[in-house]
Amino acid sequence: MDLINSFCTELRELLKSTDSQPEIFNRGRQLLSGLALKPLFLKEVLRRFATDDEFLKNRLLTADPNEITIYVDPAGHFSLRLYVWDPAVSYPVHSHGSWGVVACVAGEILERRFKLLERGSTPGCAKLKESARAVLKPGETTTVLPLDQGIHQMEAVVKEYSSISLHLYGKSIRRGFLEFFDLQKDSVYRIMNPYLYGRACALRALGAIGEDWAAEILGQAAAADKKPHIKYEAIRALALLDREAAVKCLEKEIAGGIQPAEDFENLLKILK
Numbered sequence: 001m002d003l004i005n006s007f008c009t010e011l012r013e014l015l016k017s018t019d020s021q022p023e024i025f026n027r028g029r030q031l032l033s034g035l036a037l038k039p040l041f042l043k044e045v046l047r048r049f050a051t052d053d054e055f056l057k058n059r060l061l062t063a064d065p066n067e068i069t070i071y072v073d074p075a076g077h078f079s080l081r082l083y084v085w086d087p088a089v090s091y092p093v094h095s096h097g098s099w100g101v102v103a104c105v106a107g108e109i110l111e112r113r114f115k116l117l118e119r120g121s122t123p124g125c126a127k128l129k130e131s132a133r134a135v136l137k138p139g140e141t142t143t144v145l146p147l148d149q150g151i152h153q154m155e156a157v158v159k160e161y162s163s164i165s166l167h168l169y170g171k172s173i174r175r176g177f178l179e180f181f182d183l184q185k186d187s188v189y190r191i192m193n194p195y196l197y198g199r200a201c202a203l204r205a206l207g208a209i210g211e212d213w214a215a216e217i218l219g220q221a222a223a224a225d226k227k228p229h230i231k232y233e234a235i236r237a238l239a240l241l242d243r244e245a246a247v248k249c250l251e252k253e254i255a256g257g258i259q260p261a262e263d264f265e266n267l268l269k270i271l272k
């Protein structure tokens with residue numbers, strides 16, 4: 001843990017000393033590259049994942065199935081995560097809830113960057129265009145900006161074994177879900193951790209069932225859920241069954257100052 005601890009200490013000092021994104025990227029790349037070139041820092045983390053059944057069962061799952069969480073700052077200012085890229089898998093194009101710095105640890109990783117051309121007026125549409133591509137080798141780094149400014153895709157180049165990258169993320173400005181993009185369908189969809197994704201699926205299932213009891217459960221869920229992105233899922237599903245009730249829910253949430261309000265306001269515009 002010493003290597004990880006000293007990385008975290010230096011990073012905390014950096015984040016305390018500046019808000020400048022170029023400075024954070026510049027120093028963050030140096031620090032992350034230095035750590036990525038010393039794979040010993042992974043010894044205890046990987047030992048725990050590889051041999052401790054209890055740890056594996058009880059760990060908090062995240063939205064990305066290929067992620068190994070290394071460290072999450074208790075104050076929420078940054079996190080350090082490892083991603084394992086299997087050469088047989090096509091990983092989705094995605095955006096991020098924060099800025100990020102990425103360093104290759106092993107293998108070779110192709111990064112394709114995308115520009116968002118447009119989002120349609122209905123939820124779920126997004127057109128992208130590839131804007132750049134580069135291959136990262138061990139110790140080499142790249143950076144991403146939050147949300148629509150940092151859409152990219154990563155995949156293993158080496159075919160014989162998995163490639164690995166180390167990711168440093170800053171404070172989240174969007175919480176609760178990731179956006180994945182489908183280039184064939186010109187679409188965007190939300191991915192959550194498996195616990196919440198189970199709830200989102202149940203809400204979508206209720207929206208597909210045209211029964212009064214389904215609308216009743218959706219109304220309860222919309223009122224009770226504390227997480228804005230789940231509340232949004234509930235109201236969106238409710239709108240399929242009872243438009244008027246969904247409009248009322250949206251107006252109530254917007255008047256109550258829900259944050260971020262954008263999704264709720266856009267849905268209200270579509271329904272009215």
Ligand SMILES: [Fe+2]
Pocket residue numbers: 094095096144152
């Ligand atoms: Fe990414």
